[in-house]
Amino acid sequence: MTDAQNTLPETKNDEPVSDTTLKAKRKKALGFVALILIIAVILYAVWTVFFNHSVDTDNAYVGAETASITSMVTGQVEQVLVSDTQTVKKGQLLVRVDQRDAEIALATAKAELVKAQRQYKQTQANSSSLNSQIFVSDDAIHSAEAKVAEAKAEMDKAQDDLNRREKLSVSGAISKEELSTAQSALTTAKAVYASAQAGLAQAKSSQKAAQSNLAANEALIRGADENSTPDVLVAQAKLKQALLDLERTEIKAPFDGVVTRRNIQVGQRVAPGTVLMMVVPTSQLYVDANFKESQLEKVRPGQKAVLTSDLYGDSVEYHGTVQGFSGGTGSAFALIPAQNATGNWIKVVQRLPVRIKLDPKELAEHPLRVGLSMEAKVDLSSK
Known part of the structure; x- marks a missing residue:
């Protein structure tokens, strides 16, 4: 009985000790959680103030204002002096039409x-x-x-x-x-x-x-x-x-570029408006970067951008300038625009094309072609 009596008070004395310990542990855990939240807030503030100065996307592609080379006179093609993939200079003779008429x-x-x-x-x-x-x-x-x-x-x-x-x-x-x-x-x-x-x-x-x-x-x-x-x-x-008609029998390149889609042969008869080929200006390329609408709040024309191409990898960087925004999203100008007025509508984040002009000197060192994939990052802190 003496042992039992001695044991019972000890059990009763342990209960208050356990509650105190539990409260201490709980307080310590809440303090740890609060510390984590405070650290997260501080990190977010630091990231917002010091690091959140850019937006990027890998949905970007090279484009250019290509030139359609057309005939302005009627006649038979006498000479075709270029072929596809050939580099031409401004004023270089491309096609000669029979001049006798x-x-x-x-x-x-x-x-x-x-x-x-x-x-x-x-x-x-x-x-x-x-x-x-x-x-x-x-x-x-x-x-x-x-x-x-x-x-x-x-x-x-x-x-x-x-x-x-x-x-x-x-x-x-x-x-x-x-x-x-x-x-x-x-x-x-x-x-x-x-x-x-x-x-x-x-x-x-x-x-x-x-x-x-x-x-x-x-x-x-x-x-x-x-x-x-x-x-x-x-x-x-x-x-x-x-x-003027005599001069137009000699069709010349309007600018420096690369010949593509040549579809004219010697002896073929052409009429005004006949498309002979296309010339792509390799030194006047731009990039259309399709940013999410949620990324465009602080993007402005004139801001600087850094771009990389899948063709050369991250070792080659291109520097450009934001020129402007497209008049609408890609889906808005699609052949069959999206119809959102339906009962099972699901919101999809839209992307808006942003035109970025590339540096001609960098293009001369590392040429690009129309349609290549790019990664673009716009510096929001630049003016």
């Missing part, structure tokens, strides 16, 4: 220009001729007026003779034949006078016609010279068009 059109345009210039000179000469006609018509009018005056005098004389003979015929002093002769002379004088008046009117009409022709002729050349009349200007425009 263009040369004929050029010769025709030159002849039409010479003809228009000669017509201008002829118009000037016509003005001089019409001026001479006006001076001559003045003399003709004066001569006709003189004839009218002479005919009027003859008619008046014939009228006086007839009047005298009529008075004498009443008394029988002259014969009827003489009176008839006087009447005939008056009729003839009147006819001559009428003819003279008609001649005067014709001379005046001829002068007016010459004056009208001169005015019309002067209107064609007034304020112009041999190189500025309408007909000459039209001929000059046709000549320029013919020269």
Whole structure:
């Protein structure tokens, strides 16, 4: 019994000790958790303040403003001087179209220009001729007026003779034949006078016609010279068009780049708008980096970016500048846009293309091609 009695109080004394220990352990555990939370908050704050200055994505691809090489004239292809994958320089001859038709059109345009210039000179000469006609018509009018005056005098004389003979015929002093002769002379004088008046009117009409022709002729050349009349200007425009068509028979590279998708052969007939090949400007490439919409809060045009290519690996870095943002997400401009107005809709994080311009010098050292994969990281702290 003594042992049992001694044991019982010890058990009762252990219970308060266990509660105290448990409370201490619990307090210690809560303190440890609180310490972890405080450390996490501090680490997040440090990361936010000192390290959260960039966003990155591996959903990025190389792009370029490629040039479609098309024909501007109709004709048969005479030479094709490049092939796919060939590097070309700006102004390098790519394709030559048969020039004979263009040369004929050029010769025709030159002849039409010479003809228009000669017509201008002829118009000037016509003005001089019409001026001479006006001076001559003045003399003709004066001569006709003189004839009218002479005919009027003859008619008046014939009228006086007839009047005298009529008075004498009443008394029988002259014969009827003489009176008839006087009447005939008056009729003839009147006819001559009428003819003279008609001649005067014709001379005046001829002068007016010459004056009208001169005015019309002067209107064609007034304020112009041999190189500025309408007909000459039209001929000059046709000549320029013919020269341009002849120049366009030689199709040249618009910039430095690489030939791709060549689909033209010697002997093929082309028409304006026919696509012959494409040229990709290897020194003017850019990257479209598709960032998540949640990453774009602090991204701004002008910020610097560092990029790496799967072609060269992480050992080669490209430096670029953010140029801007696309007008919409990739799904918005898809052939069949996503239809979210459905009952089983699930939100999907969208990606917006961000255009990044690459450094031409770095591209020259490590060339890229359109469509290659890139990894892009934008420095949010840069301006």
